[in-house]
Amino acid sequence: MGRNSYYQIVRELILKRLKTGQLCPGDKLPSERKLCAELSLNRNTVRHALLVLQREGRIFRLERKGWYVNPIRLTYNPANHVNFARLAASQNRVAHWTTEDSGIITVDENTDAGDEEGFPLGTNVYEMENIFFLDGQQVAYTLNYLHAERLEGIIPKTEDRALTQVAEEEYGIPLVQRSLLIRPQLLSRKVSSALGISHGSPGVYVRRIKTDGSDQVLTVEHEYWRFDAIELRVG
Amino acid sequence: MGRNSYYQIVRELILKRLKTGQLCPGDKLPSERKLCAELSLNRNTVRHALLVLQREGRIFRLERKGWYVNPIRLTYNPANHVNFARLAASQNRVAHWTTEDSGIITVDENTDAGDEEGFPLGTNVYEMENIFFLDGQQVAYTLNYLHAERLEGIIPKTEDRALTQVAEEEYGIPLVQRSLLIRPQLLSRKVSSALGISHGSPGVYVRRIKTDGSDQVLTVEHEYWRFDAIELRVG
DNA sequence: GAGTGGTCTAGACCACACA
């Protein structure tokens, strides 16, 4: 099965090394030209094999740096309000993240937060970007919009606590998830660049909308995960 | 942005035709060699662009036949007990499926239904395979294991009704979903062959385990969806 | 500056699809 083509030789060599532990999550693969020499194959053939392994979620690229072995997947329950740090810790992983507060904007048709399910047009919202790292490796980029009046000054408080937790404890607002959308898709150039991976890697887009329990939308969250960084579990 | 390479020219030509409706879901693209001629580019370059578009979820391959425009995604709520036909109909899509009843097997360590969360080893289960078609195109392959004693003779009854429905109405057993796992991953050769797509296309694996409400596992269901065929929505 | 990945060309042969 699939052993009659040269690129499968490359693929199976890598898979074998992954299996035996010669290659571990985070390790760098030998350069393409080294693999060519080792196997006496053309670089295009080797490259084809590497691209297949990428699609298979076994390896990934850092732009112009090389090929690396994928991390172990984080098990993630999108229906819960997640504290990323705690989630990672519970799976013996080390997490950190960066926050960029882009200030207040007004939702219009072009905002990623103002479709028929998001904020009403004209709402003032905080825009916030995060990049999440797992074991030192970027795994997700998020773009969040928060109701600026109802959640005034909340962003600095989310440094070490989950959003829902802060909203409940400090604002007395229990955030209720209204809608959760999960879609496998291409990561845009912006996102793949934030994640340090090359344009064209697949990813998982998760959109969550949370309300105050009645009909007012309080947060619209866009998460873009590396395809191979997570698995989702409900229940 | 990204317009300084030749393969982007191919990519953007296809994207433009998709946008203007010159190419619609299900349409076949011109052959690789036609595209080469049209754009005066090497076949490898054209092919690279097509592979990128494939990763982006815009087009897909039928093995040795050619490139086709992706279908529109089906919106799918994995937490509900789904009747595929009704789901499709509610989104104005036409569904059909094939069923293969593989008879009774006994769960052992190698069965896809017997890990720590599935059936106890030694349980007798029905094995059933389905292929689901949407608008005439394969979109999912499923492999299901059903408790053979508790659900004796259930398979023929699921031809036109959902499993949970039959279990409840005819066996008086309300199936309760215990665990739901969603993982983007490569489709194995078996699955991609069942779906008529080429080896290496990404997909979404969904595993559901259902019990009788107490702790006895009654079904273990493995679903393998085309990456681009669905989006998941909860709530 | 040496080595790397990213892109590209110009060929080639095969197995398979389709008419």
Place this chain on the structure above:
DNA sequence: GTGTGGTCTAGACCACTCC
């Protein structure tokens, strides 16, 4: 039988990384 996609070789140049 013709054309197609699937695979492969042997080169090439560039932009970038790393030392």
